[in-house]
Amino acid sequence: MGATPPLSPLAPSDFPDLPVIEGxxxxxxxxxxxxxxxxxxxxxxxxxxxxxxxxxxxxxxxxxxxxxxxxxxxxxxxxxxxxxxxxxxxxxxxxxxxxxxxxxxxxxxxxxxxxxxxxxxxxxxxxxxxxxxxxxxxxxxxxxxxxxxxxxxxxxxxxxxxxxxxxxxxxxxxxxxxxxxxxxxxxxxxxxxxxxxxxxxxxxxxxxxxxxxxxxxxxxxxxxxxxxxxxxxxxxxxxxxxxxxxxxxxxxxxxxxxxxxxxxxxxxxxxxxxxxxxDGEGATKFVEIAVTGAASDAEARIHGMAIANSPLVKTAIAGEDANWGRIVMAIGKSGARADRDQLSIRFGDILVANEGWVNPDYSEDEAAAYMKNQELEIHVDLGLGGGTAVVWTCDLTHGYIDINADYRS
Amino acid sequence: MGATPPLSPLAPSDFPDLPVIEGxxxxxxxxxxxxxxxxxxxxxxxxxxxxxxxxxxxxxxxxxxxxxxxxxxxxxxxxxxxxxxxxxxxxxxxxxxxxxxxxxxxxxxxxxxxxxxxxxxxxxxxxxxxxxxxxxxxxxxxxxxxxxxxxxxxxxxxxxxxxxxxxxxxxxxxxxxxxxxxxxxxxxxxxxxxxxxxxxxxxxxxxxxxxxxxxxxxxxxxxxxxxxxxxxxxxxxxxxxxxxxxxxxxxxxxxxxxxxxxxxxxxxxxxxxxxxxxDGEGATKFVEIAVTGAASDAEARIHGMAIANSPLVKTAIAGEDANWGRIVMAIGKSGARADRDQLSIRFGDILVANEGWVNPDYSEDEAAAYMKNQELEIHVDLGLGGGTAVVWTCDLTHGYIDINADYRS
The missing domain is CATH 3.60.70.12 (L-amino peptidase D-ALA esterase/amidase)
Structure with missing residues (x-):
């Protein structure tokens, strides 16, 4: 089975006290x-x-x-x-x-x-x-x-x-x-x-x-x-x-x-x-992806999952790289509706891109500092309608490769 | 831009002589x-x-x-x-x-x-x-x-x-x-x-x-x-x-x-x-995935791409692990039709699984030896119909993470 991987850095400090459930x-x-x-x-x-x-x-x-x-x-x-x-x-x-x-x-x-x-x-x-x-x-x-x-x-x-x-x-x-x-x-x-x-x-x-x-x-x-x-x-x-x-x-x-x-x-x-x-394999970052302004809730979820599953987005997060271009890419490929020139993207409170282009006030240093957090929020607004979704994922790291490319013997 | 990655181990030996095209x-x-x-x-x-x-x-x-x-x-x-x-x-x-x-x-x-x-x-x-x-x-x-x-x-x-x-x-x-x-x-x-x-x-x-x-x-x-x-x-x-x-x-x-x-x-x-x-980032294996017996050609391609894009399949290939279970998993999640008990899977000429269970003659040593090749063929037969597709991919390695989790600066 190989060695047990070390405790996830994102683990809660303790197992909670659970109440007795009668029955x-x-x-x-x-x-x-x-x-x-x-x-x-x-x-x-x-x-x-x-x-x-x-x-x-x-x-x-x-x-x-x-x-x-x-x-x-x-x-x-x-x-x-x-x-x-x-x-x-x-x-x-x-x-x-x-x-x-x-x-x-x-x-x-x-x-x-x-x-x-x-x-x-x-x-x-x-x-x-x-x-x-x-x-x-x-x-x-x-x-x-x-x-x-x-x-x-x-x-x-x-x-x-x-x-x-x-x-x-x-x-x-x-x-x-x-x-x-x-x-x-x-x-x-x-x-x-x-x-x-x-x-x-x-x-x-x-x-x-x-x-x-x-x-x-x-x-x-x-x-x-x-x-x-x-x-x-x-x-x-x-x-x-x-x-x-x-x-x-x-x-x-x-x-x-x-x-x-x-x-x-x-x-x-x-x-x-x-x-x-x-407890995701190799995870070092917990990431919330909130999508708003999609054509429908279902399409918001499609965009959210496309971002959350993109190896390029996940490796950028592992590298603490505020790479909003990869988020644009993931939205584009998701199959759900998007208009490049209506998109805005935030990392936490930082407005990175707005209406299809980088925010003129965007500071790469500020974004890089934000990406060092263990818990991250990415917010994408499609600017199309009222559809919303929130999805959660982790980053893609060498730890994932270590665990999953291990020999079976 | 970071350092240029080394020449892919899968690169052709030379750039070909291309003929002049008149016009x-x-x-x-x-x-x-x-x-x-x-x-x-x-x-x-x-x-x-x-x-x-x-x-x-x-x-x-x-x-x-x-x-x-x-x-x-x-x-x-x-x-x-x-x-x-x-x-x-x-x-x-x-x-x-x-x-x-x-x-x-x-x-x-x-x-x-x-x-x-x-x-x-x-x-x-x-x-x-x-x-x-x-x-x-x-x-x-x-x-x-x-x-x-x-x-x-x-x-x-x-x-x-x-x-x-x-x-x-x-x-x-x-x-x-x-x-x-x-x-x-x-x-x-x-x-x-x-x-x-x-x-x-x-x-x-x-x-x-x-x-x-x-x-x-x-x-x-x-x-x-x-x-x-x-x-x-x-x-x-x-x-x-x-x-x-x-x-x-x-x-x-x-x-x-x-x-x-x-x-x-x-x-x-x-x-x-x-x-x-x-020339895929970090690629060390070139993989052909042939799908036959699907309900349609379109569904064969869906299965093929689900296998080719699965991080678990790709890391198993990187680890030279004949992990057919991950292929079953990818087929199951693809959304196209499959019947667990009709599936057969080959690595090269090695029949790994047949009609939903591991082939009784399957030798893990033989499969492990096959997985050491730089060029691999995975063949999946769904046993449902006449749909076929062939797709190509590479493995998912530490090299991919190195390249893509690099800081942007």
Whole structure:
């Protein structure tokens, strides 16, 4: 696997204290799927009537576990549920064998926890193209079941890590009609050290009571503005999975109009999404790209992602070079509408270019000083309409090449 | 500008001997647009009745020179024509000023050569966002006009270089009904050292007589299979320009059915396109990606470009890692149709994966040995239909980061 890369310079100082979410309990185990001497399986058990919503990779080559989750999501059930995740082996591109492995895991988990099989959701992350030794996991189910405890979410965050340089967690508490509901989530994702995939896995839990269709529509809408607006290197995993489970244990019912709950969920999702960018391979800069004045929100996002994914923009940022010409280039190639002579570009508060030409007051020294910051904001205004988007990315450095051009042996 | 990078390890051993194309003459001059001590302007003068076809960047932020060429292309004229190209300054993102500079250049060239202004085509390549000091070029027009000579195409190839590590030329001779027509072309393009743009400029000349609409339809079709099938880093210049001029001096008329001529033109275009990839920044491997079995040719190209542009695939190639999992990932994210369980992947003659899983006879040692070659072939079969495409790219190395993350100062 090569050496573990050093802790990202953009990592948060500590793993946060996450509140206990009533209705969910966690356990982890060392199943030895691939790694030894560390937990590599996490099980989350959810009380009966928990609703579960999700979002998944749109890859045409998605893994068997993703296909299985997609089939099961959207139902309403009074039965309990479970989420089982292993690290070390992604069970991706394993042909028919992959489907059988998912079946073996969900069947055994259902039996152990006495819940219906269609209420068991699994994810796998790690090497691809190798058969998942699923029996190593099912052999641990009795142990996992016994160990289930409400407070072990931080251990779960660690068990699902592959090449992450830090565990990722976030939470918030929302007050609704004087009563509190809690939201807590964990994530993994950073990029890949050969032969891992850059799988992003996210599990969020709340004690609110939310009907499944309401929860699903919130998750779908928020996913579009959070996880779907981050990019490390434009590459997409075959296994990306986001699951949000509402246990209802607080007794507080959330409806479509619960703006406060939706805002809390958005904060947790955005925080976890940002943490994934901060753990981007080789990242030394965290970059927010805000696009305004586009012909539509969709076109604003296309421009934002074209800038965020441009190797030339990302290397310029790594080199602390205020190279606005590369931003113009990325906008031009994006395919969305732009008018060269209406464009303006800011780095932070510095107006770099305006109406298609460099700002006459632009100071290269001032811009160069700004680019030395670890957190950067690039603002592009297209001058065409009311479309806006914000996307987040990191720079492209020698560290990325070191990690990804490593020999597999 | 930083130090000139060393000669690409993928460079051809020599600049080829290019034949004289009757009806076109060349001159170069040191105008000092930005560089000193080297020619930075080339002028090509074309005899009357020369037909000219072209293809241009589709960037929404394309430069004034490109817009001017696009406006002029497609006409038929009995007048002479000219192509004027400068290196050092791209005259891109220079607002209204850029349009004025193009007007000044075309007006002065037309006057000097006594041809209509709408028969003068210009290109500029180099730094962007800085006003083009066009008078330095027009001051040299009398000198250029006097120096025009039929044999100076190789000097022209050198005058248009910016960060290229070698000049690019190619030619062929086609026999039609026992008579010979000649095709010779030059190109520049490699990538960009800050603050240059990765402009690709290509000028091809033939002594065949070809009606403009016939020439244009050939160029459009061939461009799709040559220059539009190469990628260094997925980024697109605001100034990319391809012009093909047919002087008619051989007296041999080419029609739509002249398969031999079209094949000759294809060879020259493909050779120049490959030379641009071979001069990709930091490139150490030349990679051909052949896609078959896609739902359509268009979808095959989408898959091919997704593989060719994937930073994860490109770093794996740099690391000589036969990482077929990253190819599966790139296919999955491309947006074109794929069925995981129908996919097969070859590196050269080595069958790596078949019908969605690793080939049981696959030897990682054999694949690792293959990946040490400087020229690599990756073949993906989708197993869906008859769509095919071939695209070419290079690897992503520390050299790319060195060149592009350099400080601008």
């Amino acid at each position: 969910v309990s966690f356990a982890t185990a060392e199943a030895g799927v691939r790694y030894t001497g560390r937990p590599d399986v996490m099980l989350a058990k959810l009380v009966s009537a928990t609703t579960i919503a999700g979002a998944f990779t749109r890859s045409a080559t998605r893994s068997a576990a993703v296909l299985d989750c997609q089939e099961k999501i959207g139902q309403n059930s009074d039965a309990g549920a479970a989420i089982l995740v292993n690290s070390g082996n992604a069970n991706a591109f394993t042909g028919r064998n992959g489907t059988d492995a998912v079946k073996a895991l969900t069947e055994a988990t259902a039996k152990t926890l006495n819940i219906p099989e269609d209420r068991v959701f699994t994810s796998s992350t790690g090497v691809i193209g190798e058969a998942l030794p699923h029996q190593r996991i099912t052999d641990k189910l009795a142990e996992l079941s016994k160990a289930l405890a409400p407070g072990d979410i931080s251990a779960a965050a660690r068990a699902i890590m592959t090449t992450d340089t830090f565990p990722k967690g976030s939470s918030t508490t929302v007050t609704i009609d004087g009563q509190q509901v809690r939201i807590a989530g964990i994530a993994k994702g950073s990029g890949m050290i050969a032969p891992d995939m850059a799988t992003m896995l996210v599990y969020i839990f709340t004690d609110a009571a939310v009907d499944q269709p309401v929860l699903q529509s919130m998750v779908t809408a928020l996913n579009r503005k959070t996880f779907n607006c981050i990019t490390v290197d434009s590459d997409t995993s075959t296994s990306d999975t986001l699951l949000v489970a509402a246990t209802g244990a607080s007794g507080i019912r959330i409806t479509e109009s619960s703006v406060g709950f939706m805002e809390g969920l958005r904060q947790v999702m955005l925080d976890l999404a940002h943490q994934v960018v901060r | 076109v003459s060349f001159a170069t001059a040191e105008a000092g647009v930005r560089y000193t001590g080297r020619p930075d302007v080339m002028l090509a003068k074309l005899v009357s009745a020369t037909t000219i076809a072209g293809a241009f960047t589709r960037s929404a932020t394309r430069s004034a020179a490109v817009l001017d060429c696009q406006e002029k292309i497609g006409q038929n004229s009995d007048a002479g024509a000219a192509i004027l190209v400068n290196s050092g300054n791209a005259n891109a993102f220079t607002g209204r000023n850029g349009t004025d500079a193009v007007k000044a250049l075309t007006e002065a060239t037309a006057k000097t050569l006594n041809i209509p202004e709408d028969r003068v085509f210009t290109s500029s390549t180099g730094v962007i966002g800085e006003a083009l000091p066009h008078q330095r070029i027009t001051d040299k027009l009398a000198e250029l006009s006097k120096a025009l000579a039929p044999g100076d195409i190789s000097a022209a190839a050198r005058a248009i270089m910016t960060t290229d590590t070698f000049p690019k030329g190619s030619s062929t001779t086609v026999t039609i009904d026992g008579q010979q027509v000649r095709i010779a072309g030059i190109a520049k393009g490699s990538g960009m050292i800050a603050p240059d743009m990765a402009t690709m400029l290509v000028y091809i000349f033939t002594d065949a007589a070809v009606d403009q609409p016939v020439l244009q339809s050939m160029v459009t079709a061939l461009n799709r299979k040559t220059f539009n099938c190469i990628t260094v880093d997925s980024d697109t210049s605001t100034s990319d320009t391809l012009l093909v001029a047919a002087t008619g001096a051989s007296g041999i008329r080419i029609t739509e059915s002249s398969v031999g001529f079209m094949e000759g033109l294809r060879q020259v275009m493909l050779d120049l396109a490959h030379q641009v990839v071979r």
